[in-house]
Amino acid sequence: MTPQALAQRAYAQSAAPTRTPRDTEYEVISKITHRLKSATALKASDYSGFVQALHENRRLWRVLATGVSDSDNALPNDLRARIFYLAEFTEQYSSQILGNRAAVEPLLEINMAVLRGLRQMRGV
Numbered sequence: 001m002t003p004q005a006l007a008q009r010a011y012a013q014s015a016a017p018t019r020t021p022r023d024t025e026y027e028v029i030s031k032i033t034h035r036l037k038s039a040t041a042l043k044a045s046d047y048s049g050f051v052q053a054l055h056e057n058r059r060l061w062r063v064l065a066t067g068v069s070d071s072d073n074a075l076p077n078d079l080r081a082r083i084f085y086l087a088e089f090t091e092q093y094s095s096q097i098l099g100n101r102a103a104v105e106p107l108l109e110i111n112m113a114v115l116r117g118l119r120q121m122r123g124v
Contacts (some may be wrong), residue, residue: 026118032060033111040104051098057107058094061087086110 032053039046039053065087067073068080075083090110096102 022118022121026115029060029111029115029118032056033108033115036104036111037108040108054094054097054104054107057111058091061090086114 036053036057039050043050065084068075068083073080090107093102093107097104097107
């Protein structure tokens with residue numbers, strides 16, 4: 001590779017758009033939601049994949065709950081409380097799903113609602 005090509009490549013990498021924490025949150029939640037939805041469709045033939053996807057979703061919500069519990073979190077208290085409640089709901093509801101007492105759709109709906117909210121905040 002020529003020196004000019006190396007320089008151009010290095011510059012192109014540094015010129016990449018900066019990702020915000022909100023962008024990262026959106027991407028992570030989107031990926032986990034997609035995995036859960038896909039795993040739900042294959043639940044009958046790949047139950048362990050479904051359980052893994054459900055576990056990833058639980059872990060996501062635990063991380064979100066930990067984040068909003070931090071006293072340095074800048075979100076409004078009302079929003080922090082709602083996110084914490086959703087994390088608790090997700091934890092309990094996931095147990096019901098694993099016990100075949102509930103369907104996964106409400107968890108997908110919650111994640112999609114959060115994604116819509118993040119998308120609106122990105123547009124501001």
